[in-house]
Amino acid sequence: MPAPLTDAQRTTLRAVCDTVVPSIEHRPDPHGHWARKASDLGVDQAFEQMLDTFPPENREGMLQLLDALDQQHFAIQSQLSREQLLRNISLLGPEAAAGVGALQGLTLFLHYGMPDPQTGTNPNWETFGYPGPLTPPPDTPKPIRPLAVSGDTTLEADAVVVGSGAGGGVVAGTLAKQGMKVVVL
Numbered sequence: 001m002p003a004p005l006t007d008a009q010r011t012t013l014r015a016v017c018d019t020v021v022p023s024i025e026h027r028p029d030p031h032g033h034w035a036r037k038a039s040d041l042g043v044d045q046a047f048e049q050m051l052d053t054f055p056p057e058n059r060e061g062m063l064q065l066l067d068a069l070d071q072q073h074f075a076i077q078s079q080l081s082r083e084q085l086l087r088n089i090s091l092l093g094p095e096a097a098a099g100v101g102a103l104q105g106l107t108l109f110l111h112y113g114m115p116d117p118q119t120g121t122n123p124n125w126e127t128f129g130y131p132g133p134l135t136p137p138p139d140t141p142k143p144i145r146p147l148a149v150s151g152d153t154t155l156e157a158d159a160v161v162v163g164s165g166a167g168g169g170v171v172a173g174t175l176a177k178q179g180m181k182v183v184v185l
């Protein structure tokens with residue numbers, strides 16, 4: 001189990017989430033969409049939970065980024081200064097840009113896609129006219145099982161697909177539907 005975030009990292013993460021999705025005064029705002037910042041929906045808490053599922057090197061990199069932002073007193077800066085700090089850090093190099101991009105992307109994903117555990121809906125969906133899932137997901141075992149291996153391992157398959165992007169995913173799915181044993185790398 002990874003070590004929990006420090007108070008400073010947690011405060012900085014919350015500030016980052018609220019920088020990416022701030023509360024904006026906008027009239028009219030019949031559903032409260034513009035007034036809702038990321039932390040109002042618990043995005044920072046969900047992000048922290050997701051950090052525990054990151055590969056160790058990615059989690060460590062994200063924590064280093066939060067520490068670097070904390071050293072810049074990120075949480076107490078103005079919205080404009082926080083935006084500029086994120087922009088400046090992303091210009092430091094590919095790894096910094098990837099870290100800032102991950103912070104921003106995951107914040108947006110959670111803010112607009114994460115359903116409330118009690119209601120099963122996200123309050124932002126009403127603004128976009130999305131009713132949410134019509135039915136809960138089926139409670140059936142998933143046919144795809146991730147496999148973590150270490151050391152030398154021999155696998156037998158009818159087909160090996162490298163990459164699970166749009167092309168690889170379709171190819172793997174088509175082959176599996178035809179009854180083949182498929183390994184996706």
